[in-house]
Structure formats: C-alpha cells, structure tokens
Amino acid sequence: AIADDEKGHELDLFCVPRHYENDLDKVIIPHGLIMDRTERLARDIIQDMGGHHIVALCVLKGGYKFFADLLDYIKALNQNSDKSVPLTVDFIRVKSYCNDKSTNNVKVIGGDELSNLAGKDIVETGRTMQTLLSLLNECNPKMVKVASLLVKRTPRSSGYRPDYIGFEVPDAFLVGYALDYNEYFRDLSVSYTNIKINMHLNKNIYLY
Numbered sequence: 001a002i003a004d005d006e007k008g009h010e011l012d013l014f015c016v017p018r019h020y021e022n023d024l025d026k027v028i029i030p031h032g033l034i035m036d037r038t039e040r041l042a043r044d045i046i047q048d049m050g051g052h053h054i055v056a057l058c059v060l061k062g063g064y065k066f067f068a069d070l071l072d073y074i075k076a077l078n079q080n081s082d083k084s085v086p087l088t089v090d091f092i093r094v095k096s097y098c099n100d101k102s103t104n105n106v107k108v109i110g111g112d113e114l115s116n117l118a119g120k121d122i123v124e125t126g127r128t129m130q131t132l133l134s135l136l137n138e139c140n141p142k143m144v145k146v147a148s149l150l151v152k153r154t155p156r157s158s159g160y161r162p163d164y165i166g167f168e169v170p171d172a173f174l175v176g177y178a179l180d181y182n183e184y185f186r187d188l189s190v191s192y193t194n195i196k197i198n199m200h201l202n203k204n205i206y207l208y
C-alpha cells in the first residue's frame with residue numbers, strides 16, 4: 001500500500017523525457033519496484049493455478065506493460081521449475097475513461113477466447129472490471145482471476161477487489177508504464193508516479 005502522504009521521488013533523479021518534463025510532479029513507484037512486485041505476483045499466480053491451462057487476457061491499452069512483464073515472469077517460472085502451466089494469450093480493449101474521469105459507459109472491443117486470468121492496469125471505481133467480468137461469465141469459464149497492477153483507494157470505489165493486486169495507490173491520477181491521460185504519457189516506459197500535470201485542467205494530476 002502506497003500511503004496517501006507518500007512523497008515519491010524527485011523527477012530530476014530519473015531520466016524524464018523532455019516532452020513531459022513540465023507536466024509531471026514526481027515518481028511514485030519506480031520501475032524496479034513494479035518489476036519486483038510483478039515477479040512475486042507471477043509466483044503467486046503459478047502456485048494458485050495448479051496445472052490448469054491459463055488463457056491470459058490482456059486488457060488494453062493501459063494493461064499492456066503489466067501484462068507483458070507479468071507473462072515474462074510466468075514464462076521464466078515455467079522454464080525454471082518442476083511445475084509449469086500451459087499458457088495462451090488474448091487481447092481485449094476496454095474504454096471507460098474520458099479525460100480524468102471514470103464514466104458509466106464501458107466499451108469492450110475484441111477478444112476471441114475466454115480468460116482464466118485477466119491482466120489489467122488499474123482499478124478505480126471497479127466498474128470497468130465488473131462489466132468485463134459479467135461479460136466473461138456469460139461464457140461459463142472454469143475460473144476467472146483478475147490481476148491488476150494498481151488499485152486506487154477512493155470513495156468512488158464500488159468495493160470490487162481484484163484477485164491479485166500489485167499496489168494500492170492514493171486517490172490521484174497516475175500515468176506512465178502504459179497508463180495514459182487522453183493517450184498521453186503511455187510512452188513513459190520508466191514508471192513515473194505521482195507526477196503533477198497541469199495540461200488543460202486547473203488541477204494537478206498525479207502520474208507514476
């Protein structure tokens with residue numbers, strides 16, 4: 001859990017792309033920490049799955065970095081331990097966000113197989129994931145598990161909790177590591193957190 005008063009890290013300790021320099025405030029979760037935590041989630045997932053085949057379903061776009069890194073760790077475990085889990089992948093795209101607000105309107109595009117595991121970027125109200133889960137459940141999968149890198153502590157939460165959570169984060173807007181603000185900031189490959197952007201709004205948005 002990242003505390004509400006977490007100070008994060010100063011930007012000039014890291015290599016921030018020039019084009020975002022003035023838009024960001026702080027790094028809240030350094031890239032290495034994301035990777036180390038993801039490695040542990042991979043181990044927990046493999047342990048819980050037993051020998052079940054996993055259809056790993058990536059929830060695009062924001063989930064793509066987490067998904068790719070999580071699967072790399074799962075593959076490494078498959079290669080280096082006695083127990084291994086067969087894995088196939090699929091991709092789905094959901095959109096619920098407008099500017100910096102979660103909306104009631106959740107759109108789902110793509111995906112031709114059902115998942116035993118969904119990989120997602122961030123859960124705020126939980127609405128996107130709940131909508132997706134009810135769609136998946138219509139096809140009666142044997143099991144559905146959700147892994148989300150981030151869960152936001154917010155009064156707007158529906159109470160929904162994913163099965164695997166990387167970090168619980170303050171109620172702020174985060175970008176980087178594939179998370180966007182209106183498609184900007186996905187190209188922050190290093191994980192910037194708690195970054196203040198002023199963009200077109202009169203308020204600060206926090207990124208990671």
Ligand code: IMP
Nearest residue numbers: 097102123124125126127128173174179
């Ligand atoms: P929910 O449906 O309210 O849980 O919203 C989840 C979706 O909103 C995520 O998949 C993101 O696309 C987006 N989102 C929520 N919070 C943030 C954030 O802090 N940064 C970037 N995107 C966010």
Ligand code: MG
Nearest residue numbers: 062097180181
């Ligand atoms: Mg988005």
